[in-house]
Amino acid sequence: xxxxxxxxxxxxxxxxxxxxxxxxxxxxxxxxxxxxxxxxxxxxxxxxxxxxxxxxxxxxxxxxxxxxxxxxxxxxxxxxxxxxxxxxxxxxxxxxxxxxxxxxxxxxxxxxxxxxxxxxxxxxxxxxxxxxxxxxxxxxxxxxxxxxxxxxxxxxxxxxxxxxxxxxxxxxxxxxxxxxxxxxxxxxxxxxxxxxxxxxxxxxxxxxxxxxxxxxxxxxxxxxxxxxxxxxxxxxxxxxxxxxxxxxxxxxxxxxxxxxxxxxxxxxxxxxxxxxxxxxxxxxxxxxxxxxxxxxxxxxxxxxxxxxxxxxxxxxxxxxxxxxxxxxxx
Amino acid sequence: xxxxxxxxxxxxxxxxxxxxxxxxxxxxxxxxxxxxxxxxxxxxxxxxxxxxxxxxxxxxxxxxxxxxxxxxxxxxxxxxxxxxxxxxxxxxxxxxxxxxxxxxxxxxxxxxxxxxxxxxxxxxxxxxxxxxxxxxxxxxxxxxxxxxxxxxxxxxxxxxxxxxxxxxxxxxxxxxxxxxxxxxxxxxxxxxxxxxxxxxxxxxxxxxxxxxxxxxxxxxxxxxxxxxxxxxxxxxxxxxxxxxxxxxxxxxxxxxxxxxxxxx
Numbered sequence: 326x327x328x329x330x331x332x333x334x335x336x337x338x339x340x341x342x343x344x345x346x347x348x349x350x351x352x353x354x355x356x357x358x359x360x361x362x363x364x365x366x367x368x369x370x371x372x373x374x375x376x377x378x379x380x381x382x383x384x385x386x387x388x389x390x391x392x393x394x395x396x397x398x399x400x401x402x403x404x405x406x407x408x409x410x411x412x413x414x415x416x417x418x419x420x421x422x423x424x425x426x427x428x429x430x431x432x433x434x435x436x437x438x439x440x441x442x443x444x445x446x447x448x449x450x451x452x453x454x455x456x457x458x459x460x461x462x463x464x465x466x467x468x469x470x471x472x473x474x475x476x477x478x479x480x481x482x483x484x485x486x487x488x489x490x491x492x493x494x495x496x497x498x499x500x501x502x503x504x505x506x507x508x509x510x511x512x513x514x515x516x517x518x519x520x521x522x523x524x525x526x527x528x529x530x531x532x533x534x535x536x537x538x539x540x541x542x543x544x545x546x547x548x549x550x551x552x553x554x555x556x557x558x559x560x561x562x563x564x565x566x567x568x569x570x571x572x573x574x575x576x577x578x579x580x581x582x583x584x585x586x587x588x589x590x591x592x593x594x595x596x597x598x599x600x601x602x603x604x605x606x607x608x609x610x611x612x613x614x615x616x617x618x619x620x621x622x623x624x625x626x627x628x629x630x631x632x633x634x635x636x637x638x639x640x641x642x643x644x645x646x647x648x649x650x651x652x653x654x655x
Numbered sequence: 656x657x658x659x660x661x662x663x664x665x666x667x668x669x670x671x672x673x674x675x676x677x678x679x680x681x682x683x684x685x686x687x688x689x690x691x692x693x694x695x696x697x698x699x700x701x702x703x704x705x706x707x708x709x710x711x712x713x714x715x716x717x718x719x720x721x722x723x724x725x726x727x728x729x730x731x732x733x734x735x736x737x738x739x740x741x742x743x744x745x746x747x748x749x750x751x752x753x754x755x756x757x758x759x760x761x762x763x764x765x766x767x768x769x770x771x772x773x774x775x776x777x778x779x780x781x782x783x784x785x786x787x788x789x790x791x792x793x794x795x796x797x798x799x800x801x802x803x804x805x806x807x808x809x810x811x812x813x814x815x816x817x818x819x820x821x822x823x824x825x826x827x828x829x830x831x832x833x834x835x836x837x838x839x840x841x842x843x844x845x846x847x848x849x850x851x852x853x854x855x856x857x858x859x860x861x862x863x864x865x866x867x868x869x870x871x872x873x874x875x876x877x878x879x880x881x882x883x884x885x886x887x888x889x890x891x892x893x894x895x896x897x898x899x900x901x902x903x904x905x906x907x908x909x910x911x912x913x914x915x916x917x918x919x
Contacts, residue, residue: 436789441878
């Protein structure tokens with residue numbers, strides 16, 4: 326019988342992406358309730374160093390799957406390595422982050438295992454009779470659905486970053502590290518990476534940012550985003566944009582927050598010159614605090630934000646940056 | 656070049672979504688349905704490739720009778736013909752079982768390239784395209800923003816979005832490409848296009864035509880099931896910061912962010 330909760334954890338710069346620890350904390354509670362092991366799977370060329378925090382956050386075991394062919398993410402390489410390991414050990418539940426990589430990998434893996442998959446979940450739990458149940462947004466967050474799984478294992482889910490709350494790590498907890506050499510050959514990877522084009526400036530990605538400052542139509546032009554960048558520097562925030570600002574060509578498409586852009590869930594979302602269309606809320610409605618700065622008192626965003634300033638953003642934003650800087654220096 | 660475009664009919668992004676009293680689905684009687692916007696990027700890219708390299712563009716759509724209207728939209732844009740997978744046996748399926756049905760239909764068609772939208776804006780699963788590629792045993796690329804076909808048409812150079820940038824992949828064909836916003840600007844159907852679309856073939860296909868086991872698809876084959884749907888709790892209107900001038904208001908907000916929200 327399938328047993329164990331597994332978490333697929335992604336690396337970034339020698340450590341694991343934060344969503345791995347968010348998943349571990351929640352999955353630890355489930356593993357205790359089920360009396361099952363909690364394992365982390367990390368894939369890469371050299372991954373062992375990145376796994377050191379898995380034990381403190383609740384993992385019992387880490388599978389460190391190492392191969393030069395796993396240095397860069399490829400759908401085919403990662404899917405084969407992960408599926409082979411899952412078939413060998415047969416976990417009952419397999420979780421991953423709803424990140425660019427997780428969203429690409431998990432559908433492929435689920436189809437190969439002929440397993441059930443629920444994506445972009447905002448809640449995971451054991452329901453009646455310890456059945457694994459997840460909650461996920463549909464229709465761009467206009468509706469949330471509780472999803473149950475058939476008896477087929479593993480039951481698979483990807484989890485939206487920044488939503489589950491990580492527990493305090495326990496430094497005395499250790500996880501056993503099992504090194505795995507995957508049976509991968511270069512021929513398994515048919516889509517070859519020709520080139521990676523990184524955008525200059527290594528900002529925290531919108532999907533993982535704690536603070537986001539977004540600009541919309543009210544920014545009036547691309548040059549005016551400088552004032553948002555200045556506030557972002559003070560708050561260590563990432564700058565986003567509404568669809569209107571992206572369609573006007575003021576910001577790149579990868580900066581877009583909303584139904585046809587990124588779905589984000591920061592602690593603080595500051596919307597500047599954004600009216601708050603339903604499609605924009607679909608992308609940021611689960612933010613913990615929403616601040617709106619808009620000179621239009623009729624803007625719908627004022628009905629759905631925590632704090633609103635109804636005034637000229639070109640005067641408010643620089644002043645707010647100054648005030649925040651003072652608070653930071655205290 | 657024989658190109659397939661998988662398309663879905665979805666509620667318009669402006670639609671108000673209401674949950675049915677039984678909590679198992681949405682009220683769809685008063686909703687405006689349209690072609691999934693990401694699928695439009697797929698249709699457009701297929702048409703551009705056809706214009707350059709010749710060949711056919713075939714739409715494949717799974718869904719009830721009302722989908723014919725959206726299929727006609729795709730035909731009016733310029734697609735040559737369509738397969739409409741319309742059978743109650745497909746109802747209640749999840750993303751993986753849907754992919755199995757699409758794969759069974761596409762297996763019988765010539766296909767050098769398959770486009771899907773990166774996700775459908777109703778269930779937001781972003782799963783069907785990649786699962787379809789897996790069932791067909793061919794590669795897939797997600798979040799595609801540029802496609803450059805090789806002269807011999809046996810492979811393509813494909814740009815896809817990755818964290819913090821883009822990646823260029825060399826992809827052997829056939830493959831499934833999941834279209835992302837930015838790939839192109841979908842054309843509007845022209846009046847002659849709309850007239851021509853009325854005469855184009857929409858072939859209705861039932862489960863019996865596909866040679867797949869009825870228990871592997873639809874509700875019987877689904878590995879996930881919706882227990883209950885509900886509207887999320889509405890956010891309440893918050894505090895409008897008092898004051899006459901920006902100079903007065905900004906410090907109040909900064910203070911609230913620190914003392915009340917505790918995030919600064």
